[in-house]
Amino acid sequence: MSGILAGISDARLYSACVVVVLYLTTCAYFLWPRRRPAIVVSGNNHATLIAFASQTGFAADLANRTAQSLQAAGAPVMLASLQNIDERILREAKSALFVVSTTGEGDAPDPAAGFVRNVLDSSVPLKELSYGVLALGDREYDNYCAFGHRLDQWLRHQGATALFDVIEVDNGDEGALRHWQHQLSVLSNSPDLPDWEAPRYERWRLTAREHVNPGSAGDACFHIELRPQADASASWEAGDIAEIDPRNSTWDTRLESLPHREYSIASLPTDGAIHLLVRQMRRPDGEPGLGSGWLTAGAKIGEDIAVRVRSNPNFHAPETNVPLILIGNGTGIAGLRALIKMRIAGGRHRNWLIFGERNVAHDRFYGEELEQWRARGQLERIDLMFSRDQPERRYVQHRVRECADELRRWIAEGAAIYVCGSLQGMAPAVDAALSEALGADTLEELAIAGRYRRDVY
Template sequence: MSGVLAGISDARLYSACVVVLLYLTTCAYFLWPRRGPAIVSSGGDRAGAPTLIAFASQTGFAADLANRTAQSLQAAGAPVLLASLQNIDEQILRQVNSALFVVSTTGEGDAPDPAAGFVRNILDRSIPLKEMSYGVLALGDREYDNYCAFGHRLDQWLRHQGATALFDVIEVDNGDEGALRHWQHQLSVLSNSPDLPDWEAPRYERWRLTARRHVNPGSAGDACFHIELQPPAGASARWQAGDIAEIDPRNSTWDAKPEPLPHREYSIASLPADGAIHLLVRQMRRPDGEPGLGSGWLTAGAKVGDDIAVRVRSNPNFHAPESNVPLILIGNGTGIAGLRSLIKARIARGRHRNWLIFGERSVAHDCFYGDELDRWRAQGQVERIDLVFSRDQPERRYVQHRVRECADDLRRWVDEGAAIYVCGSLLGMAPAVDAALSEVLGVDTLEQLAIAGRYRRDVY
C-alpha cells in the first residue's frame, strides 16, 4: 500500500482526501441527528468564492445528486458549499454569487417536506439577488400533472429576484440518464474542466464519419468543421430538431479502457430526412496548444470512413414550437447548428415566419451555411435574417447590440405571439442577450415568456 501511495502526487492525494471527507461529512449530515444550520464547505485548488449547491430531497435522490455535483466541482478545483434548502436563509443567498439547486417535486407539485421552511420563509418574500448566477436541476415524474413544479417555481422566484439563469431548468424524469449527463456537461462548462468523468457511462452506437469540411479557412478564430455522421446500417435513426449528439471521444468504451472518457455534446444541425447527423464543431485548443479531446477527435483524429461512438439525446426543451407561431432565433458561433435544424423543421412544416439574428467574427470567413441562408431568405422561407460580424468594423459588434437595435420589431413579433430561441455560448453571448432582451421587452415580460415556454435556450 505504501508503494501505491508513493506513486500518487501530493496534489492528487490531497484532492482525493477532500472528496472522501466531503462524502463522509455529507453522509453524516443525512444520518446523524443535528441542530441548527448544517453546511458542508469544501475548498478547492482555485481561488474565488465558493459555489452554493443546495438541495431539496424527499427520498434522498436529490441529496445524492447534489453530493455528486459537489464532488465534480471539487475535483475540478472549485470550492463549494453543500447544504439542504432547510438550512438556507436570506443572509446566505445574499452572499452567494454562484448557486446550483438540485430539487425534487413531491405530491401535487409541492416542495419536499424538509424544504417547507424555505418555502414559507424565503419563497414568499422579495430578496434582491442581482449578483447571483444560478442553475436548477429539477427532479420529477412525467406521470404527474405538475411535473417538476417545485423546480420551476424556484427558478421563477430566482428570476424575479433579479438572479441570472445560466441555462434553462434541466428536467429529470425518473432519473433519466441523458438529462443527468446534460447537467454534468454544464458542470464541466461552468468549471472550465471538460475532462470531468461521467457519473455513468452511456451506451453508444457505431455511426460512420462520412464527410468533414473545413468551413472557415482564414478565420481569426479556431477552425470550424462541418461533420456528417451516418447511422448504423439498418438502424432507424430518430431525432428532432433541437436534439443533441453525445460523442465518446476516441471510442473509449469500445477500446475496453478501464475508465470511459467524458462524453462531448454537440447540437444537431440536421433532420432525419437529411440521412445523417450534421454537426458544426469548433476545434478547441487546450492551454498547451493540443486539440481538445472531443473536437480534436472529430476534426482531426478520426478519419473519414471511421466509426464514431454516438448517442442521440432528446432535448425536448429546445424542440420547435408545436403551434404555427412566429419564431425568433438568436445565436452565435457554432450555435448556428441548433438553429439550423429548427429552421429546417419549420420549413418542412410550411412555417416561414422565422427571424434569425446571428453573430460571428468576419463575413468573409465565418458566415456559416451562408449560401443556405441566402436561399431560404430568397425563397421566403425565412422572413428576416440579421447577421452581425464583430471584426468587420473598428468597434466590436455582437448579437446583443443588434437585439437592442431591433427593439421595436422584437416587441411587435412578441406581441404577435413569437417564441424566442437562443443557442450558443453560455458564458458570453447568452447572458448578454438575456440582458438585452430584458431591456427591450422588460424583465417581467421576459419572465412570463420563460414561464410560458416561449423563451428557451440551449447554451453551452
C-alpha cells in the same frame, strides 16, 4: 515517463482524497441528529452554493455528486439542504446550483417547507446571483417538476440570472442527468470531468468533414456528417443533442473511460445523417481537445464514431405555427439551423435569425443556404453581426437592442424566442438585451410560458 506517471498518480490520489473527504462530510451531515448549519465543504467567498430539497434522498445524492464534480475541478463549494438556507446566504452567494424534487400536488419536499414559508414567499434582491436548477419529477403526475419551476420563477423575479434553462429529470432519466453534468463541466471549465454513468453508444460512420472557416481569426470549425450503421437508431428531432464518446481518440493515450462530449445536431433525419458544426478546441499546451480533436482531425473518413442521440425536449420547435425568433453565435448556428429546417419542412416561414460571428469573409456558416431560404421567403428576416469587421466590437446583443421595436411587434404577434450558443458571454448578454427591449416582467412571462428557451453551453 516514470516522472509523468508519478505526477498522474499523485493527481489521482489527491482527487480521490478530496472525494472521500467530501463523501464523509456529507454522510456526517445527513446522519447528525439535530438541526445543522449549512456545510461549507471547501471555502472562500466565491464558493458555489449547492442547495437541495429531497423527499426520498435522491436529490440529496445528486447534490452530493454535483459537489464532488465541482470539487474535483478545483472549485470551492457550499453544500446545504434548503431547510438551512436563509435570505442572508442567498444574498451573499454569487453562484448557486439547486437540486430539488417535487412531491404531492406540486409541492416542495417536506424538509423545505420552512424555506418556502420564510424565503420563497418573500422578496429578496438577488441581482448578483447566477444560478441553475435541476428539477426532479415524474411525468405521470400533473404537476411535473412544479417545485423546481416555482423556484426558478421566484429566482428570476428577484433579479437573479439563470445560467441555463431548468433541466428536468423525468424519473431519474440518465440523459437529463448527463446534460446536467455537461453544464457542470462548462461552468467549471473542466471538460474532462468523468461521467457519473457512461452512456450506451451506437456506432456511426464519419462520412464527410469540411473546414468551413479557413483564414478565420478564431479556431477552425468543421462541418461533420455522421451516418448510422444498419443497426443504429436514426431518429431525432430538431433541438436534440449528439453525445460523442472520445475514448477512441488518437489524441488520448489514457485507458480510463472519458466523459462524453455534446454537440447540437444541425440536421433532420430526412437528411440521412447527423450534421455537426464543431470548433476545434485547443488545450493550454496547444494540443487539440479530446472530442473536437478526434472529430475534426483524428478520425479518418469512413471510420466509426461512438454516438448517442439525447432528446432535448426543452429546445424542440414550437408545436403551433407561431413566429420564431432565433438568436445565436458561433457553432450555436447548428441547433438553430435544424430548427429552421424543421420549420420550413412544416411550411412555417415566419422565422427571424439574429446571428453573430467574427468576420463575414470567413465565418458565415451555412451562408449560402441561409440566403436561399431568405430568397424563397422561408426565412423572413436575417440579421448578421460580425464583431471584427469594424473598429468597435459589435455582437448579437447590440443588434437585439437596435431591433427592440420589431422584437416587441413579433412578441405581440405570439412569437417565441430560441437562443443557442455560448453560455459565457453571449447568453447572459442577450438575456440582458432582451430584458431591456421587452421588459424584465415580459421576459419572465415568456420563460414561464415556454416562449423563451435556451440551449447554451
